[in-house]
Each structure stands twice: as C-alpha cells, then as structure tokens.
Amino acid sequence: MRIKTRVKVAGALTVCVLLAYGAMVLHLDRSLSNLIRDVQRANELVDKITILRSLTQDYLLYPTERSTQQWSVAYAEVLQFLDKPDFQRLKRTYGLGDVPAKLKVVGDTFSRLMEIRTAPGPDSVAGEAQKRLATQVLLATHDLLTWFIQVTAEANRKLIYTHRLISSLDFLALLVLGLLVVSNIVFLQRSVVKPIVRLHDGVEKIGAGDLDYRVGIDSRDEIGQLSRAFDLMTANLKSLTVSLKKSEERLRGLTAKILSVQEEERGRLARELHDDLGQSLLVLRMQLSAILRRYSPEPALQEKLQEAISYLKEIIDKTRRLSQDLSPSILENLGLAEALRNLFEDFQRHREHDMVIKAEMDEVKHLLPKEANIAIYRIAQEFLANVHKHAEASQVDVAIKALPDKVSVTLEDNGKGFDLEEIKSRPKERRGMGVASMEERLRMLGSQFSLSSQPGKGTRLYFEIPYTGQKPPGIQEMP
Structure with missing residues (x-):
C-alpha cells in the first residue's frame, strides 16, 4: 500500500473515531442534562409534598383559617407543577401516571375533612370521621413522598451511571486515540523514518566514495520507488565514475606523453641552439676578432667590426640563455639544487x-x-x-x-x-x-x-x- 493511501486511511480512522466519540459524548451530555433536570424536579416535588404533609399535620393540630389557606396554596402549587412539561417527562420516564389521581384523592379527602370540622353533629362521630380522613390524607401524602423519593434515588443512580459511562468513554476514546497515535508512529517509523535514515546513510556513503552501497528497500510505496531510483542512480554514477577514471587515466597518460615529448623537443632544440647555432656564432665572432687583430682596418671599419663583435656576443649570450631555459643540462649533470641556483643567478643578472x-x-x-x-x-x-x-x-x-x-x-x-x-x-x-x-x-x-x-x-x-x-x-x- 502506498504511503499516501496509508496516511489517508489512518486519517479517516482517526476522524471516524473522533466523530463517533463526539456523537456519543453529545448524546450522553443530553442524557446527563435531562437526568440533572429530573433530579432537580424530583427534589422540588419532594419538597412540595413534604410541605403539604407538614401543613396537613399543622391543620390537624391547629385548624384555623390561616392554616387552611396555607394548605390550599401548597396544594395548588403541587397541582400547577404537575401540569408542567418537566413532570410529564418524569411521569413517562419513571411511571408516575397514578400521581395526579393520588393527589386528587388527597385534595378531596382534605376537603371532606374541612367539611366535617365545620358541620354540626355529635362530637364523637365527627372525631372518628376526622381521624379516618386525616389518616387517609397523611397516608396519601406519604405514598406521594415515597414515590418521589424513589424517583430521586433512581435519577441519581442514572446520573451516577451516566457520569461513569462518560468517564469510561473518555478513557476508551483516549485509549483508541493513543493506539492510533502509536500505530501511526510505528508505521511512520517503519515505513518512513527508517527508510529515510537508510537513504541518508546512502547519501553520506556515496558522498564518501562508496559507490557499491545499495539502499535495498523493496517496499512498493513511494519510499521503495525512491530507493530503487536511488540505487539505479548509484549504479549509473558508478559506471560513469569508472568511465571517467578511465578517461582521466588516458588523459593523464597522454599529458605525460605530451610533457615527455615536450621536454625531449626542448632538449633537442637546446642542443641544436648550443651545438650548432651557438658554435657557429662563436666561430663567427672569433673570425671577426682575428680579422680585427690581423689586418688593422681603417678606424671606421674597425668601429663597425667592433660593434658586430659586441652584437654577436649578445646573440651568443641570449642563445646560451635560451638553450639553458629550454633544457638545463646542469639539471642532469649537477642536480636540482645547483640548476636552481644557476636559474636564480641568471634571473637576477x-x-x-x-x-x-x-x-x-x-x-x-x-x-x-x-x-x-x-x-x-x-x-x-x-x-x-x-x-x-x-x-x-x-x-x-x-x-x-x-x-x-x-x-x-x-x-x-x-x-x-x-x-x-x-x-x-x-x-x-x-x-x-x-x-x-x-x-x-x-x-x-x-x-x-x-x-x-x-x-x-x-x-x-x-x-x-x-x-x-x-x-x-x-x-x-x-x-
């Protein structure tokens, strides 16, 4: 599989995991919000029923107009709460369909209790009826209170469970992401980093002159293609280097031969200048000097001959120096040091x-x-x-x-x-x-x-x- 495809697959898996995690977290967050609201509403109902029960007890002890009004207000608040959408959700979720009927029984029983207290009749009969009705009201409010406490407990259990589920989901998501990261790191290490290190080592070794080195990565991805191209380039470079070395050796041989021929030709020219031209000029100078000494020519001719002899002397010196520059015989006869001293003296002169x-x-x-x-x-x-x-x-x-x-x-x-x-x-x-x-x-x-x-x-x-x-x-x- 190509590296580009592998990276795309790894990226797609990571995105899928993140999307799934996000969807689950969003769903659980909504559930958590609903549970928190359920607990709050259940606690609110518990508080209202508790107040209603306390007011019932207060009325039984002190049946005044004020206590009656307080009980009626509390009862009306409970009825109003039962009409809210939050209670409708509680009723569907926790099976509280009997709560309105139970609460209606509480209201009807309390109304009959107030009627008996205000109606004329024997005290003994009224007292028994009041006790019976008061007991019914207290039992009904106790049942309501028990139901809502159970709802609160169940909502709290669900809330705790949801919290734990979110924590577990976070841990699982981190674990999956960690595994993906580790797998990507391992993949990059094996498929990218190590081959690149081998390519880098190959570049250094080839740069150092080891043209026999081969990277040898046989994978079918881009790194493998690069490795094969690199090895092919190295083989071609070795072939070119061998050809270049052979060409350099041939060129070096030709250069050496040219220099050798050049030195031989310089030696030949130096010998001809010294042995032929130099000797001929020396003989000519000697003959002119002999003519000048033997025949004592006229002053004008004598001056011309003297100029010619001086000019010949300069030509002989230049010929000797040119011969020496072309091929110093002193180099072979007396050695390099003496030849160089002679060269330095002539240069200074x-x-x-x-x-x-x-x-x-x-x-x-x-x-x-x-x-x-x-x-x-x-x-x-x-x-x-x-x-x-x-x-x-x-x-x-x-x-x-x-x-x-x-x-x-x-x-x-x-x-x-x-x-x-x-x-x-x-x-x-x-x-x-x-x-x-x-x-x-x-x-x-x-x-x-x-x-x-x-x-x-x-x-x-x-x-x-x-x-x-x-x-x-x-x-x-x-x-």
Missing part, C-alpha cells in the same frame, strides 16, 4: 631592478624521479616569470626540504599579490596557463599545490612530492 633571492635547498636529485626534478625546476621557472611580469617584488624566498617521506617546496615573494578568489571566479580561458601548467605537472606526480595570496601581502606557493630512492644522510623515519 638580467633584471632591470635589484631583487634578492634567498634559497635554502637540500639536494633531492636522487630522492625523486627525473620527471619530478624537471617539474620542480619548471614550476620555479614559472613562479619567477610571474614575479617578473606581475609581482613587482624585491625578494623571493625558496625552500626545498627533504622530509622523511617526501620533499616539500615553498616559493614565496613579497610582491603586490592578487585577489585569489577573483582569479578563481574567472572563466578558465582567462585564468592563464601558468597555474594550470603547474597544477597539471604536480597532478601527474600524484601531488597538488597550495596557492595563497592577498593584495599587498605577496604570494606563496607550497607543494609536496613523495620521493623514491635512498634517503639522504641525516634523514630518519619519524616515530
């Missing part, structure tokens, strides 16, 4: 403004593969190029440390810095290739860098590369 480069570097050539040494060198090159173009810095700090299980590299300048968040918010095509190139080189080595910068506070680049090979002297495993 060709800057228009003075800049201090402070370097603290451990030799890590044998701790890292060739690709890692090249990556560190190229990243340092790119960092210095950015310093030259943008930073306007007066100092650059470089630290390369051989740690127990990795090499840490820190490059930092005191330049004007930049808004890193603003750079990140730019489209990729406007971010520049420098940072992307550094990031890709480190990613190929299974590493990543941390870049921090603020306007006016310089720029700091930090990354770590796990090393391979033998640890340098003095490096021990951390406990």
